[in-house]
Amino acid sequence: MEDRRIRVLIAKPGMDGHDRGAKVVARALRDAGMEVVYTGLRQTAEMIVNAAVQEDVDAIGLSVLSGAHMHYFREVMALLKDKGAQDIIVFGGGIIPDQDLPQLEELGVGRVFTPGASTEDAAGYLREAVTQRWQAQGEG
Numbered sequence: 820m821e822d823r824r825i826r827v828l829i830a831k832p833g834m835d836g837h838d839r840g841a842k843v844v845a846r847a848l849r850d851a852g853m854e855v856v857y858t859g860l861r862q863t864a865e866m867i868v869n870a871a872v873q874e875d876v877d878a879i880g881l882s883v884l885s886g887a888h889m890h891y892f893r894e895v896m897a898l899l900k901d902k903g904a905q906d907i908i909v910f911g912g913g914i915i916p917d918q919d920l921p922q923l924e925e926l927g928v929g930r931v932f933t934p935g936a937s938t939e940d941a942a943g944y945l946r947e948a949v950t951q952r953w954q955a956q957g958e959g
Contacts, residue, residue: 823958825853825949826876830867831860832883832891840912840934841882847938853945864894871899871907877949878908878929880941888915889922896926906956908948912936 829845831838838860849855856874858867871879879899883891892911899905911923912932920931930944 823953825878825945826856826874827853827878827880827945828856828858828867828871828874828876829880829882830858830862830870832862832864832867832881832895833885833887834861835883835885835887836860837884838882840884841880844880844882844912844932844938844941848942848945851939851942851946853942864891864898867895868898868902868904872902872904876907877952878910878945881909881911881913883911883913883915886914888913889919892923892926892928896928906952908945908952910941910944910948912941 827848829841831841845855845857858870867879881891881895895909899907908929910930911928915931915933923931929948932941
């Protein structure tokens with residue numbers, strides 16, 4: 820699987836109309852050699868999960884600036900489980916208070932990148948997490 824590229828879906832759930840950060844991350848991951856699907860603004864959790872399953876992605880990155888991060892992460896995680904796709908790695912970014920990080924981890928969110936995080940850290944995290952996923956599935 821040496822030639823297999825990591826596939827990542829970047830999504831903006833809800834009514835938040837600020838997507839600059841999501842686009843920066845999407846471009847950085849693409850430049851790091853990953854295939855990136857950007858779903859655009861105002862996505863529902865169902866739209867995000869359906870796109871992730873349809874596109875056969877390894878990871879979903881949610882960018883949330885609206886303060887509704889707990890709702891959207893909880894909904895995406897539940898829908899992934901319902902569709903039997905809970906092996907898809909979920910990570911996030913945006914304005915997410917530190918006190919919410921333990922709850923997100925309990926939900927199964929792999930990592931959260933807040934303002935000031937480097938895109939290199941995000942790419943490194945995904946390389947490591949997806950490689951572990953592939954190995955667990957006997958694909959790596």
